[in-house]
Amino acid sequence: MPQNALYAQSGGVTAVINASAWGVIEAVRGHPAHFGRIYAARDGILGVLREELIDLDHEDPLTLQALRHTPGGAFGSCRFDLGDPETHPEQYERLVEVFRAHDIGYFFYNGGGGSMDTALKVAKMGDRMGYPITAVGVPKTIDNDLAITDTSPGFGSAAKFIATTVREASLDVESMHTSSTKVFILEVMGRHAGWLAAAAALAQEFDGQPPMLILFAEIPFEEADFMEHLNRTIERHGYCVVVVSEGLKNPDGSLFSVAQSHDVYAYTQLGGAAPRLSELIREKTGHKLHWAVVDYIQRAARHIASKVDVDQAYACGRAAVEGVVAGHHSFMPIIQRDSTQPYRWRMGRTSLESVADIEQGMPREYITPDGYGITQAARDYLRPLIQGEDQPPFERGLPAYPRIRGELLPKRCPSFEVDHD
Amino acid sequence: MPQNALYAQSGGVTAVINASAWGVIEAVRGHPAHFGRIYAARDGILGVLREELIDLDHEDPLTLQALRHTPGGAFGSCRFDLGDPETHPEQYERLVEVFRAHDIGYFFYNGGGGSMDTALKVAKMGDRMGYPITAVGVPKTIDNDLAITDTSPGFGSAAKFIATTVREASLDVESMHTSSTKVFILEVMGRHAGWLAAAAALAQEFDGQPPMLILFAEIPFEEADFMEHLNRTIERHGYCVVVVSEGLKNPDGSLFSVAQSHDVYAYTQLGGAAPRLSELIREKTGHKLHWAVVDYIQRAARHIASKVDVDQAYACGRAAVEGVVAGHHSFMPIIQRDSTQPYRWRMGRTSLESVADIEQGMPREYITPDGYGITQAARDYLRPLIQGEDQPPFERGLPAYPRIRGELLPKRCPSFEVDHD
Incomplete structure (x- = not known):
């Protein structure tokens, strides 16, 4: 047997x-x-x-x-x-x-x-x-x-959901920007590697289309530089769509989503780069903005x-x-x-x-020199994966997602305490 | 002519x-x-x-x-x-x-x-x-x-996206709950009426399935009662999926997502019921949790x-x-x-x-007496709309979403300053 x-x-x-x-x-x-x-x-x-x-x-x-x-x-x-x-x-x-x-x-x-x-x-x-x-x-x-x-x-489907969602939500923002929302921020997963954030760029059909700015886990967040890019984008296009990795870091290597001074930001342990970035942009620019955090949704989106x-x-x-x-x-x-x-x-x-x-990170040459976009090499690599x-x-x-019954085999061994948590 | x-x-x-x-x-x-x-x-x-x-x-x-x-x-x-x-x-x-x-x-x-x-x-x-x-x-x-x-x-499609997403993300949470996430919170739109939150319940095929608890804009948030329901659900199912309306109110009628004491929560102006609820649950229970805010995504999701x-x-x-x-x-x-x-x-x-x-609100008889679910009448009303x-x-x-060219007609009138903002 x-x-x-x-x-x-x-x-x-x-x-x-x-x-x-x-x-x-x-x-x-x-x-x-x-x-x-x-x-x-x-x-x-x-x-x-x-x-x-x-x-x-x-x-x-x-x-x-x-x-x-x-x-x-x-x-x-x-x-x-x-x-x-x-x-x-x-x-x-x-x-x-x-x-x-x-x-x-x-x-x-x-x-x-x-x-x-x-x-x-x-x-x-x-x-x-x-x-x-x-x-x-x-x-x-x-x-x-x-x-x-x-x-x-698992990556290709999450990437397809993210690129689809960015394309759709960006059309919404574009419709509203003259009298309402000027900035839309989407937070995606990726603690160390910005692959999922990079995939958002597949929503672009030509230069300047959303997402205009991507904040990668690999590129330290420079506030002044980002604000300059944001303002320039809004001047040019009237609005700006930003995609941010949950793993975005400050220049000192600490997690961006965890504020230094306010411990009430502790909730950001589980995502919170988008609301935090939103707060920062509001303080500095006063623009009306919206943000979304897709969390588990992006990795469960079997429908797309x-x-x-x-x-x-x-x-x-x-x-x-x-x-x-x-x-x-x-x-x-x-x-x-x-x-x-x-x-x-x-x-x-x-x-x-x-x-x-x-852990295999994203090659630096997949990110544009300014740190806010992806290169043609990255597009060539990513595009086939969402087809x-x-x-x-x-x-x-x-x-329709049927469930297994999950009936367990009769046990043959003594019980065992797993030491975890 | x-x-x-x-x-x-x-x-x-x-x-x-x-x-x-x-x-x-x-x-x-x-x-x-x-x-x-x-x-x-x-x-x-x-x-x-x-x-x-x-x-x-x-x-x-x-x-x-x-x-x-x-x-x-x-x-x-x-x-x-x-x-x-x-x-x-x-x-x-x-x-x-x-x-x-x-x-x-x-x-x-x-x-x-x-x-x-x-x-x-x-x-x-x-x-x-x-x-x-x-x-x-x-x-x-x-x-x-x-x-x-x-x-x-517009409602039926947003409802279909929300119900689909709840069903999918809930399968994810269910997979992980023994050693990881016990609570998942999804925030949906709806400042005054809880129709979109109600639609999440269409994800259920039978009693007890996610979303286990819905927090409607119409039902004042009672912290102790909610925590009791949450704990009972986790005891019974091992995990809990919560859907919350952005318009959830405190018993005094104020917006739940705006904290009374910390003005740093000001960002919640644009959604933030989910992170705020998440913070509360963490403080009270220590459970590992995740949250998502779908914002514009839910009303732009033409793909579903x-x-x-x-x-x-x-x-x-x-x-x-x-x-x-x-x-x-x-x-x-x-x-x-x-x-x-x-x-x-x-x-x-x-x-x-x-x-x-x-503004036409949701009838009270569409919400279960305990305030956390929808009735059969609500299901009967909602179900056809997502078909x-x-x-x-x-x-x-x-x-593929083509764009109109948007070429303007030559102007025939003097210019006019619109007084707005």
Whole structure:
């Protein structure tokens, strides 16, 4: 009897992570000689430690297939990293206990750089502890900061939502600017890398179109310079649309959204660059302004997913499984770009070591010299990633996102207290 | 020679106001015996006062047709009300001057309750000043607060965006809640009426689904009661999705988003109920939370427009013109609901007097007794308004929204200084 496979989701979820899940599930089932059953852990690696495993054979096949168009993490995700094997040996003993109890030989972990480190730890653990386990990563992150791969599933759809939203809201601002709003600020995610902010620039069809100013996490915020650019833009166009990364920094490296002097700004821990910037602009210019913070909405917007992104997410799930069947282990499938125009990509592989805990920033040459826009190279890179529409089915006016039942396998191990928070 | 027709947009724009514009333009052109040329004013009534008129015969016919799927106000809108005829006679003299110079006999004003008052003033002015003008309103507002009509074009699409977004973001929160975010807050527009907040509840398929708590502009915010509901929800579901109207009030009637004690919260003038609520919850519970403010995005989201809404916006534009051809004046087309299941509607008419400057709130019986949800009656009313999809064409990955050229007619009148701001 072949060993069973276990799939789990980790870190911030995306509009297409479930498409990867479906890729894994479908591919595992396509190789009955290689794999036994396919399980999913509830809430990522936490579910493995807690022995909360979902038997996917008990799910409605149509619901599993619908994962391809369902946002969020259908099996639950987690923010939890395994401890160091030296200091937290009990976690690894527990993993082996659970794997052994359910005859799990394959572990597919779907996440970003931190999750690839977890997958790597699981892979190494196996050999060390006499329970060989094939651990493989499946890439995912809206931040687009995974190394080696051309892009990360989840990014393209968030990018498409942001560019669409900027184009639409900018038409609104343009309509109103003579007698009302002069400045509109949109805050997007990206603590360290400004990929999502950069994607907003795809809304432009020609020079001078919104967004006129982008504030990247990578470029320290210089107030006087920004105000000068803002005023010049308003003089020229009558209004200004600004996109700001939540991770915008002050020149001293501190987070812009956390004010130095007023501790009431503490709420900005969770986004707040837009209201803070809005306050600053109001104080300095008196212009009427509006701001928006899209937060989770941008990474959950499956209704406007990029078809390229959905296809890549699904392909990454499948490639993880096919790689295992071909005899590989401790790897992460990557997307390789063969050509930009027309866009051609294929799947490749990289070692977990090469991506674990590494954050890939945006190259400086993707940002214009003045720091407020993106270059042609950035446009050429980004444009293919938002191509194609892939609408979910709608029922009674809204996208239909079926839910898995999530029935847990009977437990076979003693209970285990996970030390976290 | 028949007289010319003038169309203008007013107040906050919507995802479908241009569909009404197209309805007016197309219908006017369908009656060459009744109407001469069709012009549009730039920036609403301000453009009339400034004699900034766009000759639509100079626009690309395909661009005009594309108005049906283009958000924002293609001709520019304004926040400007005509003064009282007693105190501001010069404004009315100016209107007559411009109308006379361009032989305008028909004025179609597309806006909300305030704009209907402007249309009414224009209608009355004509008779008084010896230059008869047929003034007609075309309804529009995302707030759904126009009287008499069953709904207002613009609302259904904003409602569909909000319900979709709540459903999607809630799946995200649900995925993360065991080890991360427990509370997600979405702030929506609605200063006085909670229609948009109510629409969020359409995301629910059954009881207990997100959004678990809605804070309406109509129901005073009781902190202790809210916290109790929040805690109970988190105990039961593990997380809580809250939707809050920007217009939420304190028990004393003051705006919730403006803190009493800290003047640094002044920025909340433009939305800020979500960050403020977030701060309160964090202080009281310590839960990890996220918040989003969709602001203009919700009323510009043409990419997920409701087909019913688009059809009604277009029909309102056409009905305004057809009503004039049938000999009516000083009216606003209304949507009349003949049946809810199946949804059947037809166009009707009401006098401008009956809608000018009137705000129609949400009936109290649409809100559940506890004040945090909507009733079946509200669901029955709302559901038909978000039905059907009507995606715009996409080009290179994004919705294609062509722009009008906006070439102005040569001026024939002396310049005129508009006293506003």
